[in-house]
Amino acid sequence: MDKRERLVAAAAQVLYEQGVEKTTIADIARTAEVPVGNVYYYFKTKDQLVEAAMEEQARALRAMTDAFETLTTPKARLKALLAGWAEQREQAARFGCPTGSMSAELGKRDDGLNRTAATVMGLLVDWVERQFTLMGRADARELAVSLVASYQGISLLTNVFADPALMAGQLRRLQDWIDALDGG
Amino acid sequence: MDKRERLVAAAAQVLYEQGVEKTTIADIARTAEVPVGNVYYYFKTKDQLVEAAMEEQARALRAMTDAFETLTTPKARLKALLAGWAEQREQAARFGCPTGSMSAELGKRDDGLNRTAATVMGLLVDWVERQFTLMGRADARELAVSLVASYQGISLLTNVFADPALMAGQLRRLQDWIDALDGG
DNA sequence: GTCTATAGTTCGATAGAC
DNA sequence: GTCTATCGAACTATAGAC
Numbered sequence: 001m002d003k004r005e006r007l008v009a010a011a012a013q014v015l016y017e018q019g020v021e022k023t024t025i026a027d028i029a030r031t032a033e034v035p036v037g038n039v040y041y042y043f044k045t046k047d048q049l050v051e052a053a054m055e056e057q058a059r060a061l062r063a064m065t066d067a068f069e070t071l072t073t074p075k076a077r078l079k080a081l082l083a084g085w086a087e088q089r090e091q092a093a094r095f096g097c098p099t100g101s102m103s104a105e106l107g108k109r110d111d112g113l114n115r116t117a118a119t120v121m122g123l124l125v126d127w128v129e130r131q132f133t134l135m136g137r138a139d140a141r142e143l144a145v146s147l148v149a150s151y152q153g154i155s156l157l158t159n160v161f162a163d164p165a166l167m168a169g170q171l172r173r174l175q176d177w178i179d180a181l182d183g184g
Numbered sequence: 185m186d187k188r189e190r191l192v193a194a195a196a197q198v199l200y201e202q203g204v205e206k207t208t209i210a211d212i213a214r215t216a217e218v219p220v221g222n223v224y225y226y227f228k229t230k231d232q233l234v235e236a237a238m239e240e241q242a243r244a245l246r247a248m249t250d251a252f253e254t255l256t257t258p259k260a261r262l263k264a265l266l267a268g269w270a271e272q273r274e275q276a277a278r279f280g281c282p283t284g285s286m287s288a289e290l291g292k293r294d295d296g297l298n299r300t301a302a303t304v305m306g307l308l309v310d311w312v313e314r315q316f317t318l319m320g321r322a323d324a325r326e327l328a329v330s331l332v333a334s335y336q337g338i339s340l341l342t343n344v345f346a347d348p349a350l351m352a353g354q355l356r357r358l359q360d361w362i363d364a365l366d367g368g
Numbered sequence: 369g370t371c372t373a374t375a376g377t378t379c380g381a382t383a384g385a386c
Numbered sequence: 387g388t389c390t391a392t393c394g395a396a397c398t399a400t401a402g403a404c
């Protein structure tokens with residue numbers, strides 16, 4: 001892995017775990033095992049590192065949803081998404097949802113980074129909406145927003161109360177909700 | 185309003201609007217119209233100002249739920265809560281939920297401030313749980329976590345997509361959900 | 369109690385040797 | 387391309403006059 005990749009991976013990890021504003025260039029450089037001054041050869045500003053970290057999240061998100069495409073029904077794909085989130089509940093208890101917690105900080109800005117956060121979050125909502133559409137639901141967009149919002153909210157509560165069982169319990173409710181829905 | 189109160193009010197506003205880490209003591213002092221150095225007569229550290237801001241949120245939250253106590257049924261009280269959130273949708277589109285967005289930052293810390301965030305969020309969940317219990321629901325805690333998580337998640341999405349209509353639409357869904365529940 | 373001035377630190381970013 | 391050294395700005399916090 002070359003230095004640029006190491007920097008992006010370190011940025012994605014540390015910005016998520018510590019928060020965007022709290023994290024310094026030196027934190028990222030240390031994690032990537034790259035000398036501090038060398039960072040600026042690859043990224044002109046800290047904001048460019050934040051943007052690269054969000055794009056890394058977008059890639060990870062696409063990789064996950066792509067893997068679900070092998071499943072035959074949209075209902076099975078949605079349930080696989082929930083199962084994946086359940087597996088990350090320990091991490092959520094410590095740091096929240098990667099996309100959600102970074103978006104919470106970036107959403108307050110009015111530079112380009114809030115747009116980047118909206119794009120990544122939009123990828124998730126759009127994919128979920130597509131599954132509901134395939135299920136023949138006319139209210140697919142509303143259902144998708146509801147599902148993603150529920151996950152984001154329970155990620156926040158799981159983090160604030162530092163209790164992974166909270167995530168597990170609420171995801172079971174969402175599984176039941178999906179099961180009870182009409183359509184494929 | 186004396187200087188201490190002005191500082192707490194300014195802290196609650198600016199820390200919410202800009203985020204905890206991004207906000208400086210000077211930002212708070214300027215908003216409170218108090219000279220920078222004078223802040224430290226009332227608060228020894230920035231963290232103490234953050235804690236005071238969270239306690240101010242707790243007071244506001246208690247004032248709101250106390251006002252709902254005049255309503256005769258728990259169902260009416262929950263619907264009043266949702267209606268209050270709907271009125272704040274423009275603010276949510278700009279900065280998210282006050283308690284939620286500050287808790288998202290504080291949840292990653294391991295000093296006492298994450299406990300403070302958990303306490304404030306706990307006040308809300310506990311009050312909602314009490315309403316569901318009065319409705320005779322055995323799963324009152326789960327329902328309360330679900331409702332608060334939905335609100336927190338939709339606050340995040342409303343902020344990220346800068347779209348107050350998102351909040352309005354999802355709160356309508358929650359109103360319908362409450363209406364359809366068994367019990368008072 | 370109030371305020372100015374500034375100490376002491378840390379940060380983002382750059383210059384320039386290699 | 388890589389790295390050290392460091393600049394200038396911004397921050398938290400304190401010292402001390404009034």
